[in-house]
Amino acid sequence: MSTVAPASEDLAHGRRMGVLAICCLSLFIVGIDATGVNLALPSIRRDLGADGSQLQWVIDAYTLVLASLLMLAGSTGDRLGRRRVFQCGLVLFGVGSLLCSAAQTPGVLIAARTAQAAGGSMLNPVAMSIITNTFREPKERAQAIGIWGATVGLSMALGPVLGGVLVDSIGWRAIFWLNIPVVVAAIVLSSLFVPESRADRVRRLDPLAQALVVALLASLTFGIIEGRTFGWGSATVLGCFAGAGVALVVLVAHELRRTEPLLDPRFFASIPFSGAVASAILGFCAMGGFLFLNTLYLQDVRQLSPLQAGLMTLPMAGATALMSPISGRVVGVVGPRLPMLVAGGGIALSGTMLLRIEDGTSFAYLGLAYLAFGIGFGMLNAPITNAAVSGMPRAQAGVAAAIASTSRQVGMSLGVATLPTVTYAHLHGPASTGLAAASHTAWSLVAGCGVGVAVLALVTTSRAAIRTRDRVAAELGAA
Structure with a gap:
């Protein structure tokens, strides 16, 4: 008994650490793509003929969609199953990466980045839920969350270095090719080691709030980026800022009710x-x-x-x-x-x-x-x-x-x-x-x-x- 129980606990601990590694692996590529593409911007500008605002959108199309959909993705995982949503996010992130690598115009690349980010939004909050559900003991959970947080920060910091290596040795499209084998490995490993879980009590969907969040962030960012092009006093830019303000007021009033x-x-x-x-x-x-x-x-x-x-x-x-x-x-x-x-x-x-x-x-x-x-x-x-x-x-x-x-x-x-x-x-x-x-x-x-x-x-x-x-x-x- 004294030898079997520790061996069993060691096996269980190993499986938990495997789940943590899978979650961190998927988040690592999301962080790499959030920052690594920066090193490719001059190459993208030359190859695709992108102007300054289009380069900004190559980055912001990704981060905006991530910001807009994180809350929805988390609640969807609670409702439909965290492993299932996690794997769907991996597939969508992989498909978006392939589309990014094949883009021939700035517009197509920006659109592909939004698809990629939609998949990425399913990974961050759902991975946190999987980790929280897997590590039940408070001290072990705190350590796991610490490793998860360090992975996010490390991936964002290493993104420019890895991006520079890939762009210089292969080309800017290699940044997106890198994601494919990682996505495939994470899908297979999550099927084998990540248990399915759902929330005991699922929060109700709030589609109006979700739409208002998207409208607020998109209109504010569009107004800032395109203000120089359209003119800061133009009806388009002022309308964007006014729309962002209205969306914020309506969002707060709606959520309070x-x-x-x-x-x-x-x-x-x-x-x-x-x-x-x-x-x-x-x-x-x-x-x-x-x-x-x-x-x-x-x-x-x-x-x-x-x-x-x-x-x-x-x-x-x-x-x-x-x-x-x-x-x-x-x-x-x-x-x-x-x-x-x-x-x-x-x-x-x-x-x-x-x-x-x-x-x-x-x-x-x-x-x-x-x-x-x-x-x-x-x-x-x-x-x-x-x-x-x-x-x-x-x-x-x-x-x-x-x-x-x-x-x-x-x-x-x-x-x-x-x-x-x-x-x-x-x-x-x-x-x-x-x-x-x-x-x-x-x-x-x-x-x-x-x-x-x-x-x-x-x-x-x-x-x-x-x-x-x-x-x-x-x-x-x-x-």
Whole structure:
């Protein structure tokens, strides 16, 4: 008996770790595609004849759809079966990847990216539900979620490096080919090792709220990206911003009346939760703009190859990979304030350093700026997730985590929409001679995002903020 029981437990633990590995594998390719395509943008522009706004849409079509559908995908997995929805997401992500690799025009590539993202949206929240259902013991579950969070951050950081290697050695289409064998392997392995599960009680669908979320994000992003083309005072752009405002007002009013809302407005009465959402938006806005602008700077201004440009981001990727698990441990010991302060400080320092870049700035200086950003970004994910779900009733923790994940994608979309648009507005002449100076305003915004994260770290961890969290948790638990 004494030998059989441990052996049985070891086998069960091994199966649980296998499930975690499968979930992390699928999320890794989603993160790679969210950031790795940045290194391919100059090549895509040359091959497909894309202009600046179309390049922005190549990135934002992906992140916008992810942000819009994450909540729906999570509830669909609870309803229809998490493994089934997870596998459907893998298939759709694979098909979208094939269509991306075959695109011959910018429009087709952008459309294929939306299909790819629709599949990707089924992987993130459903994988979290699978992990939560598989790891029942609290300490083991916390460790599994920590590994999952580190995988997300690591994949986004390594995306530019891997993208640079593939673009330089094979071509930009190879970034999408890479997904196919991973998708096939994940489908087969999930059939063998991931148990099917559903929620004990399924939340009701909220199609109007889902439509309003899509309308809000799409109209806001379209107005920002296309404002330079149509004119900031044009009826089209002003109509987009007005439509986004109307969608937000109607969404809040609608959700307050529902017993099972898609986005429960009561969550936002908790200062730590609202701060987690705002920190995610600010931090990932900085990340989206950082990757987009540095890609153009390194390849168009400094004339680096995609591989060389990807290798230049290694300080950022390495620091992110190193700091992500450290951040999780620090959060578990002392709480989220210290990691968030370091995160905000690192991002602010990097933005401030990049304010000084010129056409001939030394690569050593750039490496230090990238290292600072990686340290800050690596420390960000764990406290965001912790602040979002901490104190929430267990039945609501998944929804809170999904909102935090959505906020990350919203931030990435806004960063790609806003910071390059600000840069293009100051660009006079070819990018090869004017991009560095034109980007200075954008880098000041990145620094501002870092300062915002640091301020939120102090506000959201105060005693008054904790009281609002406990009050909201009690109200939600009673409901």
